[in-house]
Amino acid sequence: MCDFLWINFKRKSVLIKLLTKVLFVFLLFFCLLFAYIFVDLKGPEPDPYTSPTTINDITQLNSIEVDRVITPTSIEDIVTAIKTTSGPISIGGGRYSQGGQTAYPDSLHLDMRAFNKVLNLDVAQKQITVQSGITWRDLQEVIDPQNLSVKIMQTYANFTIGGSLSVNVHGRYIGEGPIIRSVESIKLVTADGEIKDASATENSEMFYSAIGGYGGIAVIAEVTLNLVDNVKVKRVTQKMTLHEYAEYFSNNIRNDESIVFHNADIYPPNFMDIRSVSWIKTDEELTIKQRLIAKNKDYTWQPKLAEFVADSNFGKWLRQYVLEPVLYSFDAVQWRNYEASYDVNELEPKSRRTHTYALREYFVPVESFDRFAIEMADIFKRHNANIINVSVRHALPDSGSLLAWARTEVFAFVVYYRQGISNGAQQEVKLWSQEMINAAIAEQGAYYLPYQLNATTEQFMNAYPNYQQFFELKQKVDPNYRFRNKLWQQHFEVYKNAISDLKYE
Numbered sequence: 104m105c106d107f108l109w110i111n112f113k114r115k116s117v118l119i120k121l122l123t124k125v126l127f128v129f130l131l132f133f134c135l136l137f138a139y140i141f142v143d144l145k146g147p148e149p150d151p152y153t154s155p156t157t158i159n160d161i162t163q164l165n166s167i168e169v170d171r172v173i174t175p176t177s178i179e180d181i182v183t184a185i186k187t188t189s190g191p192i193s194i195g196g197g198r199y200s201q202g203g204q205t206a207y208p209d210s211l212h213l214d215m216r217a218f219n220k221v222l223n224l225d226v227a228q229k230q231i232t233v234q235s236g237i238t239w240r241d242l243q244e245v246i247d248p249q250n251l252s253v254k255i256m257q258t259y260a261n262f263t264i265g266g267s268l269s270v271n272v273h274g275r276y277i278g279e280g281p282i283i284r285s286v287e288s289i290k291l292v293t294a295d296g297e298i299k300d301a302s303a304t305e306n307s308e309m310f311y312s313a314i315g316g317y318g319g320i321a322v323i324a325e326v327t328l329n330l331v332d333n334v335k336v337k338r339v340t341q342k343m344t345l346h347e348y349a350e351y352f353s354n355n356i357r358n359d360e361s362i363v364f365h366n367a368d369i370y371p372p373n374f375m376d377i378r379s380v381s382w383i384k385t386d387e388e389l390t391i392k393q394r395l396i397a398k399n400k401d402y403t404w405q406p407k408l409a410e411f412v413a414d415s416n417f418g419k420w421l422r423q424y425v426l427e428p429v430l431y432s433f434d435a436v437q438w439r440n441y442e443a444s445y446d447v448n449e450l451e452p453k454s455r456r457t458h459t460y461a462l463r464e465y466f467v468p469v470e471s472f473d474r475f476a477i478e479m480a481d482i483f484k485r486h487n488a489n490i491i492n493v494s495v496r497h498a499l500p501d502s503g504s505l506l507a508w509a510r511t512e513v514f515a516f517v518v519y520y521r522q523g524i525s526n527g528a529q530q531e532v533k534l535w536s537q538e539m540i541n542a543a544i545a546e547q548g549a550y551y552l553p554y555q556l557n558a559t560t561e562q563f564m565n566a567y568p569n570y571q572q573f574f575e576l577k578q579k580v581d582p583n584y585r586f587r588n589k590l591w592q593q594h595f596e597v598y599k600n601a602i603s604d605l606k607y608e
């Protein structure tokens with residue numbers, strides 16, 4: 104009996120020792136993880152010096168020296184800038200596009216960010232008219248007290264309305280699509296300095312080309328947008344395999360009018376699991392009382408978490424199996440405007456000196472979801488691309504813009520990734536992005552134009568089949584080729600030269 108008790112006691116103490124050790128290892132691991140994410144060991148990096156005539160974008164990969172920068176505050180300033188000069192003009196909003204779309208060497212650069220007044224808010228009609236340099240976040244400040252919301256915008260609120268229209272952006276809204284679907288009318292300043300109103304019924308050619316026209320047709324000066332009611336929304340998430348998603352979306356999400364926002368995150372590095380995240384209209388009590396995310400919110404840990412996920416497959420595993428399940432286990436009920444007021448600072452790394460974070464986006468018809476997703480996973484794995492997240496969104500067809508990326512109902516694959524900045528690293532990214540574009544084109548889809556300019560002109564023409572109509576119109580309304588940037592240098596100049604070669608043959 105004594106022996107039995109003694110052996111049992113010994114066993115128990117061995118077990119306790121073992122458990123203590125395991126607990127210690129876990130504690131050590133989480134302390135290290137905590138230190139890695141929260142403690143800034145190297146201190147902040149000094150801001151690199153840039154001259155006011157150096158235009159760059161958030162990736163810091165596209166530095167372009169312009170001749171002069173002006174910051175219009177009235178529509179007359181824009182008219183005067185165009186009428187009193189004769190050289191190339193480039194236009195910049197928030198500068199979040201990532202391939203030189205906002206600048207051209209030695210051009211006169213219109214920095215639109217101070218052209219940012221609200222001109223009219225019609226609460227009864229639910230419409231707002233603004234100068235195009237205003238950001239979503241500043242616009243939200245004005246409409247939120249009226250309990251109104253932006254109908255269609257991106258996930259983040261830092262972008263200007265002019266930059267958003269010129270790219271014809273989209274968000275996570277169900278039953279919506281490209282932003283053009285929410286635009287009532289625009290006021291343009293043309294290449295000869297004339298002011299022109301445009302809408303779906305007035306100067307419609309200009310309307311359908313300036314929206315999605317990447318600053319190549321005219322300056323978008325004023326914009327009238329349709330608004331909707333601000334409502335309370337509740338988060339609902341569900342994890343599933345990649346192959347279950349398209350059917351799940353069609354049965355549960357597509358036609359559910361109570362869903363406001365929806366996206367689904369595909370988890371790297373295997374790209375076989377996906378989490379659907381929907382925000383549904385609700386009357387439940389708010390878990391977050393704030394109406395908008397504070398402009399000066401501190402984002403110390405979020406970028407470090409993204410860095411941690413990017414650093415290793417272990418980080419990616421931890422995100423999928425530990426961090427997100429914990430995050431999503433909490434209820435979230437908040438205002439639509441709160442969910443639409445994210446700040447890109449939550450992503451901004453401490454440094455972009457050796458590597459940078461960037462986006463890509465591909466659009467395919469809804470029926471191509473599975474095929475394209477498999478092809479995408481294969482391309483990323485073969486190239487060992489460091490993908491942090493692939494967010495799937497849905498869009499109904501475009502209402503008629505010439506450079507529409509949603510010619511039919513599409514799924515968008517928004518790819519957030521990390522890359523080196525060396526020439527070699529950029530070449531490697533170019534290889535996978537061209538393969539991704541081919542995969543999208545093979546499905547009659549498109550790639551998104553605000554990102555790095557890795558597409559060939561042939562790929563551009565295949566992805567945007569109305570390019571010829573767009574370029575013909577550009578030649579008509581901008582005969583001296585004043586509105587320029589790196590995107591149009593890459594594709595329009597090739598087209599223009601080919602046309603003039605034909606004329607002289």
Ligand SMILES: Cc1cc2nc3c(=O)[nH]c(=O)nc-3n(C[C@H](O)[C@H](O)[C@H](O)COP(=O)(O)OP(=O)(O)OC[C@H]3O[C@@H](n4cnc5c(N)ncnc54)[C@H](O)[C@@H]3O)c2cc1C
Pocket residue numbers: 161193194195196197198199200201204205206215235236256257258259261262263264265266267269270271272273274317318319321322323324447450462553588
């Ligand atoms: C972190 C991040 C998240 C993003 N999320 C989304 C998303 O959810 N959905 C989405 O669709 N896109 C998304 N994007 C892409 C983004 O919407 C575009 O890059 C958009 O153009 C940014 O607006 P901006 O004010 O910075 O425009 P800019 O980059 O300054 O300009 C973009 C283009 O518009 C032209 N332009 C700007 N203002 C005017 C004007 N007034 N008149 C004529 N032309 C003008 C410029 O010449 C340029 O060609 C994201 C980008 C980042 C970096």
